[in-house]
Amino acid sequence: MLHKNNTAPVSELFRADPDRGRHFCLRDGPWRFDYSRLPLDRDGLDALSALPETVNLQSAVADLFAGRIVNPSEQQPALHMALRGDLAAAGDEVVEQRRRFLDLAGRLHSGALGLTDLVHIGIGGSDLGPRLVADALDEDDSAVSVHWLSTLDSRRLERLLNSLNPETTGIVIASKSFSTGETLMQARALRDWLGEHFRANTWAATARVDRAEAFGLAREHVLAFPSWTGGRYSLWSSVGVSAAARIGPGLFNELLAGATEADRRFSRQPDASSLSVMLALGMHFLRRDLDLPTLGVIAYDPRLGLLSDFLQQLIMESLGKGVDLQDKPVDAPTSPLVFGGRGTDLQHSIMQALHQAPDSHPLILVGSIEDERARPDWQRAQLANLLGQAGALAHGRDTGEAFQHLPGNRPVALLLTQALDAHGLGYLLASFEHAVYALSVLWNINPFDQWGVEEGKRLAGEYERRLGEKPVDIDDLPE
Numbered sequence: 001m002l003h004k005n006n007t008a009p010v011s012e013l014f015r016a017d018p019d020r021g022r023h024f025c026l027r028d029g030p031w032r033f034d035y036s037r038l039p040l041d042r043d044g045l046d047a048l049s050a051l052p053e054t055v056n057l058q059s060a061v062a063d064l065f066a067g068r069i070v071n072p073s074e075q076q077p078a079l080h081m082a083l084r085g086d087l088a089a090a091g092d093e094v095v096e097q098r099r100r101f102l103d104l105a106g107r108l109h110s111g112a113l114g115l116t117d118l119v120h121i122g123i124g125g126s127d128l129g130p131r132l133v134a135d136a137l138d139e140d141d142s143a144v145s146v147h148w149l150s151t152l153d154s155r156r157l158e159r160l161l162n163s164l165n166p167e168t169t170g171i172v173i174a175s176k177s178f179s180t181g182e183t184l185m186q187a188r189a190l191r192d193w194l195g196e197h198f199r200a201n202t203w204a205a206t207a208r209v210d211r212a213e214a215f216g217l218a219r220e221h222v223l224a225f226p227s228w229t230g231g232r233y234s235l236w237s238s239v240g241v242s243a244a245a246r247i248g249p250g251l252f253n254e255l256l257a258g259a260t261e262a263d264r265r266f267s268r269q270p271d272a273s274s275l276s277v278m279l280a281l282g283m284h285f286l287r288r289d290l291d292l293p294t295l296g297v298i299a300y301d302p303r304l305g306l307l308s309d310f311l312q313q314l315i316m317e318s319l320g321k322g323v324d325l326q327d328k329p330v331d332a333p334t335s336p337l338v339f340g341g342r343g344t345d346l347q348h349s350i351m352q353a354l355h356q357a358p359d360s361h362p363l364i365l366v367g368s369i370e371d372e373r374a375r376p377d378w379q380r381a382q383l384a385n386l387l388g389q390a391g392a393l394a395h396g397r398d399t400g401e402a403f404q405h406l407p408g409n410r411p412v413a414l415l416l417t418q419a420l421d422a423h424g425l426g427y428l429l430a431s432f433e434h435a436v437y438a439l440s441v442l443w444n445i446n447p448f449d450q451w452g453v454e455e456g457k458r459l460a461g462e463y464e465r466r467l468g469e470k471p472v473d474i475d476d477l478p479e
């Protein structure tokens, strides 16, 4: 099936251009981004690469790093780069805030506080980034086991608390607003469970110090971060304290350093030679030139299994907008629906449809070449599966039997690093943040607000009041 940009099938593009594999890829920091299997010829790539200039991306990037208002609906800058680096625009406050939460993380990680478990309560950006980092970089050397509570699941909470001791369990309430219903309901349950240990064993990572103190936290246990930190950009702030407690402040600092290196790369030269911008241009091509409404992120390094969950919020909550910066309805599609998970698992669930069903679902396959702690044969099998899926998606297969036919020409890109480490993960996550920003500039939308989630929350409150305490009859639900 030829795509709307009318290139020849990818197999033909490779045959006609022996140098394609090298030309349609880039190296940036520890990452290699290979987009040669996208249905894009050299003219198409040149046209894409010229787009940043047409929207003066360089100037928009300068605004971002200078702390200018890039979130007009909330009249806020977006200085998440300052949380991990030394951005002058943010002042010294963030340095002290970072010192405080990393100091606590170090005492938790070493066991100096005598705690064996840490329960992190948070949702969305107050959960997804820290959980991904803790999962990806866990070296099993922490004094604390970290347990992640996000959505309301009282059975899981009961099971967890039956296994914990309030004397040796710490709680982190992560909430920028300190007003998210799910988080506060769970925080109240944990406050009751901790009893006399509550004030000594509970910390908050929040931009609303007043609300955290009103909840009963000791002031010195409130780990503040600035209100210009977007929830989905808050991993780098004290919201990351639980991840830092699990992996250790040393690795967390390496994560911050990797992200800062990506910041400097993006601010220095935001063009198609950078991973951030090429990710943006690839997503632009898939969403607007090929009109493909989905995007899969599939991890063939199992440590990145939660990457698609993190990117689901980062991309969809940032780019899922219906009006532009002039408050006019957008005249083209915006966010794709992001899905994903772990590589070979999905080969036994969704890949049949992605190979043979008529609809095309573009994929980014993310993996690593080596992992010193993995079994070499398993690591090699992961890489072989990644390359095998990419080959089948791009080139298809024709056996003469219709039911065995794979059309191929399914857009797939590879994002590989030689060996995944904290620095490389930081570089990758920051690069995706900047890719989202670059796309927002291309699409003239605000990536830093999320007004779309407010009405659901408001209605939920109304229904909670209408449902009240009485038994609910399934055939008598309020309209």
Ligand code: F6P
Pocket: 123, 124, 125, 126, 174, 175, 176, 177, 178, 179, 180, 183, 231, 232, 317, 450, 453
């Ligand atoms: O989903 C809406 C949202 O505001 C996200 O942007 C945010 O990450 C999440 O809810 C949690 O918000 P908070 O950190 O304020 O509890």
